Amino acid sequence: MDGFSGEIDNYVNAPRRSGAKWVPHFLIEFDHANCISCGRCIKVCPGGVYVFEDDGDKMIVKIDNLDNCIGDTCCEKVCPKNKTMHLHKFSPLGKN
Numbered sequence: 828m829d830g831f832s833g834e835i836d837n838y839v840n841a842p843r844r845s846g847a848k849w850v851p852h853f854l855i856e857f858d859h860a861n862c863i864s865c866g867r868c869i870k871v872c873p874g875g876v877y878v879f880e881d882d883g884d885k886m887i888v889k890i891d892n893l894d895n896c897i898g899d900t901c902c903e904k905v906c907p908k909n910k911t912m913h914l915h916k917f918s919p920l921g922k923n
Contacts, residue, residue, distance in 0.1 A: 853896045853897075853898040853914045853915065854893075854914070854915045855876070855890055855893065855896060855902075855912055855913070855914055855915075856912065856913045856914075856915060857890055857911065857912045858910065858911050858912070859887070861908050861910060861911045862887070862888055862908065862911045863907065863908060864879070864885065864886055864887050864888050865907060866879065866888065867902075867905040867906060867907065868888060868901075868902035868905060868906060868912065869888065870905075871901040871902065871904075871905050872901060872902055873897065873899065873901070874892065874895030874896055874897055875891075875892050875895055876890060876891065876892050876893060876895050876896050876902070877889065877890060877891065877902065878891040878892075896914070898914055900914055902914075
């Protein structure tokens with residue numbers, strides 16, 4: 828792991844001021860049929876949410892670390908298909 832990724836991991840996994848574990852507040856709606864597996868989301872995501880997965884004859888983008896999503900929408904902004912992914916803010920207690 829390079830230094831930058833390590834810094835992100837430390838930030839994402841660090842305990843909050845209250846001492847509570849950080850709970851993600853974002854859900855990602857991902858349209859696999861629209862994804863062209865360009866990997867741009869993988870490259871820009873500071874939390875390492877996306878990974879490539881071998882699907883036999885090709886590599887596909889997969890959400891692997893949703894807990895690391897910080898909701899910065901970098902993935903949405905770089906997606907050339909524009910409607911492949913959308914982040915939705917939610918309350919972990921079910922109160923939107």
